[in-house]
Amino acid sequence: KQEVTQIPAALSVPEGENLVLNCSFTDSAIYNLQWFRQDPGKGLTSLLLIQSSQREQTSGRLNASLDKSSGRSTLYIAASQPGDSATYLCAVMNTGFQKLVFGTGTRLLVSP
Amino acid sequence: EPEVTQTPSHQVTQMGQEVILRCVPISNHLYFYWYRQILGQKVEFLVSFYNNEISEKSEIFDDQFSVERPDGSNFTLKIRSTKLEDSAMYFCASSGGNRGSVYGYTFGSGTRLTVV
Numbered sequence: 001k002q003e004v005t006q007i008p009a010a011l012s013v014p015e016g017e018n019l020v021l022n023c024s025f026t027d028s029a030i031y032n033l034q035w036f037r038q039d040p041g042k043g044l045t046s047l048l049l050i051q052s053s054q055r056e057q058t059s060g061r062l063n064a065s066l067d068k069s070s071g072r073s074t075l076y077i078a079a080s081q082p083g084d085s086a087t088y089l090c091a092v093m094n095t096g097f098q099k100l101v102f103g104t105g106t107r108l109l110v111s112p
Numbered sequence: 113e114p115e116v117t118q119t120p121s122h123q124v125t126q127m128g129q130e131v132i133l134r135c136v137p138i139s140n141h142l143y144f145y146w147y148r149q150i151l152g153q154k155v156e157f158l159v160s161f162y163n164n165e166i167s168e169k170s171e172i173f174d175d176q177f178s179v180e181r182p183d184g185s186n187f188t189l190k191i192r193s194t195k196l197e198d199s200a201m202y203f204c205a206s207s208g209g210n211r212g213s214v215y216g217y218t219f220g221s222g223t224r225l226t227v228v
Contacts, residue, residue: 034216043118043203043221044155089155098143098168099157100217 002027004103006090012109013080021075021106023090028068034100035064035075036089044089048075052095080110114138116220118204124226125194133189133223135204144187145205145217146179148172155203161187194227201225 003026013019023033032051036044048057048064050073056065063076077084087107091100117136125131137144146158159169161179178190187206191198204220 032216036219041201041224044205044219046216046218049216091155098160099145099170100147100155101157102155104154 002030002092002094002101004090004092004101006088006103006106008106009104010107010109012111015080015082015110015112017080017110018076018078019080019108021077021088021090021108023073023075023103025071025073025092025101027094028071029095030068031093031095031097033064033066033073033090033092035062035073036091038087038089038105040087047088077108080108082110082112084108084110114218116204116206116218118202118220118223120223121221122224122226124228127196127227128193131191131194131225133191133202133204133225135187135189135220136185137187137204137206138208138218139185141206141208141218143167143207144179144181145207146189147203147205147219148200149203149222150197150200158189191225194225196227199225199227 005024007022034049035047038044050057050066061078066073087105089105090103119134144161147155149155157170159173160167176192180188201222201224203222205217207217
């Protein structure tokens with residue numbers, strides 16, 4: 001059974017810092033991995049999708065990497081801003097299935 | 113940018129009542145999903161729907177739950193007799209291809225269901 005874990009659970013940084021969020025998964029037979037952002041009481045906004053054959057994806061200040069064999073992904077946020085404050089969720093889709101298995105999330109606070 | 117629309121945004125219902133949560137997926141998407149998130153917990157998969165039938169469901173999705181695509185645009189989740197533990201945020205999602213394909217999922221903003 002796929003288990004997805006994210007560390008740290010919470011992170012507080014001053015504006016301008018570069019930071020890394022970590023995601024690990026127990027079953028490496030994944031089809032893809034997706035990073036989402038969730039604002040309090042709101043829905044999920046897709047940030048980046050990495051197919052299992054890819055090593056990384058970039059969008060603006062965000063860069064996500066995937067190491068399938070070790071069961072890890074990282075989300076790198078450059079030059080953080082207060083508007084980046086949210087919960088970041090990692091989710092994997094296993095080969096042969098359609099559902100996403102979500103991680104526990106990292107709550108990020110970027111202070112001005 | 114295309115959106116997945118969910119209504120209502122918040123619903124309060126009495127235990128034992130039936131509720132229907134509504135979703136309008138992105139128009140050219142083929143795969144539809146419901147997820148839920150109990151307060152403070154992980155987002156959990158409920159069901160996926162393709163070609164007018166359930167393609168995958170979780171152990172949470174028991175006989176109390178059903179899904180339907182009544183017309184060409186709406187996708188609904190019905191809970192027949194709500195329990196207190198059904199209180200959660202329910203998210204609808206859609207994707208353009210099989211298993212999220214190249215495009216991944218698009219989620220709606222959710223319906224907060226409160227059972228009292």
